[in-house]
Amino acid sequence: MSETRTRGRRGHARTDRQAARRAPLPPELRPVRPGLEGGAYKPLTDPEMRRIHSAALEVLENIGIANAIPSCVRRIEALGGRLTEEGRLLFPRSLVEDTVASAARNFLLHARDPQHDLDLSGTRVHFSTAGAAVHMVDAQTRAYRDSTLADLYDISRLVDTLDNVHMFQRSVVARDLVDPREMDLNTCYAALAGTRKHVGTSWVEPDHVRESVAMLHMIAGGEKKWRERPFVSMSNCFVVPPLRFAEDACRCLEVAVEAGMPVLLLAAGQAGATSPASLAGALVQEVAEVLAGLVYVNAIVPGSPAIFGTWPFISDLRTGAMSGGSGEQAVLMAACAQMSGFYDLPGGVAAGMADSKLPDAQSGLEKAYTTVLAGQAGANIVYESAGMLASLLGCCLESFVIDNDMLGAVLRTIRGIEITEQSLSIDAMRDVCIGGPSHYLGHGQTMELMQKDYVYPEVADRLSPKEWVEKGSRDMIEKARERVQLILSSHYPEYIDPALNQKLRAAFPIRLPTEIMNPASKRW
């Protein structure tokens, strides 16, 4: 990791030292890691999960999904599905159950740097960004402004340095690119320029997917290498809830699946608006929709890697506005994580979607109870878990750094408490209490566990009030701001080598200025 971080920065001794200080602990010393096993929190009982499953099968068999594109109808009909007179595609129970049995599971989501591969098996938990925010939030001035491609690149290289954010799905829309083709291509490019963690993004037209796949082949070193380790996944909203296929998204889905790209099958209804107001009903509808997507994907290429993306959003029913930071949202997403576990399928949910417009106390609490419950419920990927504000409309650099600390603590809770003869510590108590010093401060066990068992936050403050006042009474925004500036002014990774970069720029309309990707740009 430290090698890639400093590669290309030779001759910048100060930058090198800063990079080294930011280098993560060696994996064996880290108290928390990607892929710790969750599952200790079970909001649903087993019989309840079976009832939800059974209701979803009933919905698919009797209500079905509207607006299937012809290629989808053809594929599903070939497998026993049926189009009703109202134009709804019905999925027989057995088809869904066979698909669940044979679908891809326990697969790796690859990263360009293999040490960032995500093992989506069992209840292993990873945290990822995501989103399509249209605003960047200045935490200090409280201003909202349009997000740009340069913001996306900055977020990518910022996330590259955050140990507890394990994957980068694009967080903001590059609103400075008005051409949809350029936006799709450049979003993919800018994300890959900033990090070698796994990248997720989305596309609006199948041609854009094809062109991006051509770019990905070049970056991978050929189609074969891409297909061996596809390091970009497609976030695909293949349904417009309630129970309608999204036609353009389905066309993009087909291209991705055929290109060997993993897909996040995303059903994002909003309870009380596009899905039932009853939390149980919202869950049933989303499960039904994602199961339909899973059948579809497996009808295109059997065994394709797909992530079970039940994302039922909550509305504030007084106004109809989304409330991603509500308690209802927290428990509903955790239940979704349990449902993908019920199917033993890789599951991705969303948490960390604060309603607050700023990284303030509201944002902190909304992010924490949603992410900790999603993680404890064993979601393989918790998307949206860093950086997002304003119910996904805003994205904030300081929030990423703050949320990284939060996710470290959340991961520590997921790791749990190891119970062994030694950890029970009866001998340590005897040493200390009987003829000992009556405290554990210098005890061998304390020294040994200090690094291995305890997570130390990077920006969160643990000073006494006196020291804190002496050091300027700073709040979390001020500390996070300083850290963002330190990282973004020094971390310019060269993850696309110059020769390749020239070729990419010759072949595709890359709009991220080369000078921005250079420490001499002095933007930070």
Next chain:
Amino acid sequence: MSETRTRGRRGHARTDRQAARRAPLPPELRPVRPGLEGGAYKPLTDPEMRRIHSAALEVLENIGIANAIPSCVRRIEALGGRLTEEGRLLFPRSLVEDTVASAARNFLLHARDPQHDLDLSGTRVHFSTAGAAVHMVDAQTRAYRDSTLADLYDISRLVDTLDNVHMFQRSVVARDLVDPREMDLNTCYAALAGTRKHVGTSWVEPDHVRESVAMLHMIAGGEKKWRERPFVSMSNCFVVPPLRFAEDACRCLEVAVEAGMPVLLLAAGQAGATSPASLAGALVQEVAEVLAGLVYVNAIVPGSPAIFGTWPFISDLRTGAMSGGSGEQAVLMAACAQMSGFYDLPGGVAAGMADSKLPDAQSGLEKAYTTVLAGQAGANIVYESAGMLASLLGCCLESFVIDNDMLGAVLRTIRGIEITEQSLSIDAMRDVCIGGPSHYLGHGQTMELMQKDYVYPEVADRLSPKEWVEKGSRDMIEKARERVQLILSSHYPEYIDPALNQKLRAAFPIRLPTEIMNPASKRW
């Protein structure tokens, strides 16, 4: 409730209307309530809990507890315990197990207003304040100042209005009272003057307990009425970890138990300092200590109401400072909640202890992941869950209001997702999707569940960025500040009637000025 809130305010029409607007929803309409059942989060497996129990029994039988006072030694020896040559009191396994079997369980913790009684059975969850902070924090100026008796009274009447804080244990030390007797008495009085929720407090000397009990008899209307519904509990740190009795606290404990006062048996070691650095070891030590306390209480008066108060605190091992907001703390307290559940004893843990010095993002996230895990693990009382900052050294009025919103959301997650034929919503989906409007906005189910199933925060912001900017781009501190001022300038409950108050002031050195307890004081 609205009756008691406005009692004594006749002639203050404006204040009455404000009070009415603050009046809670009728219980049958509330989406969340005190005593919702937790337990969906289980950080420990059943075999792990048995190992912890077994290790705790071994500690009590072989290492024992030092510094037992003579009356304690006498009582425990009479039941089969033994004092070693090193002066450590050993507790035979069978004595501990018999005590656990016969100890008081499933009891009510009474409030002066019976609708605030806490049912400490099963995994029913309640949130309470607590603490002995020595500072009040001004969230706006960031100043820390000494806390006073007037602060304690203000906090009590503030908490009185917060629906999701179910009990008031004193949060701050009245540092303006230098005489310990006056401090103990007045702390109890000021808490009772501000709320009719259950009150918890502590005392430093047995004589102070006796005098306070005399006061409580007067407030209750006689000893008999007090003993029928004891509405004040003693928070008692009867051990100085590791494994030593605290002598003065034990003397206070004996008086409380004999007076029929429920006790919180509090063992508060600090991992790596006064308890093992290993989380499992910290848990074993605390369980052993609290079991010893339980034997002691039941040796004084069998079947006395006692709350299992395992509070193992976390240290930042780099500095030795407490870190109440860490992930280690969150999972350890949740495990403690599970252990009291293992014994089927009423359990009280601590969560919400932010390390942050301000109600900022750090405070929000630390409070949220600790409280939600403690609640989900089924703690009967989650102490410290509102108002506290700076690892318990600071207390902040704005934080109470912010934390009340958080606890509402946390309670909503604890309520979980009801799975019924109706809630699964297949009929609603059919209505909406087949020949319906393709959305649920006006559906009967949506209207019906809007109030019953959804929690609406009081200060948290759910506006769109545009509206939020138009309304002044306010953060959580600014909104909370406004709400605190509204409540404290209008909510002066008369929970001690004037005639009684005169008698109390004649009998005891009450130091809370009468004018402070009056809206005409214009302090707010």
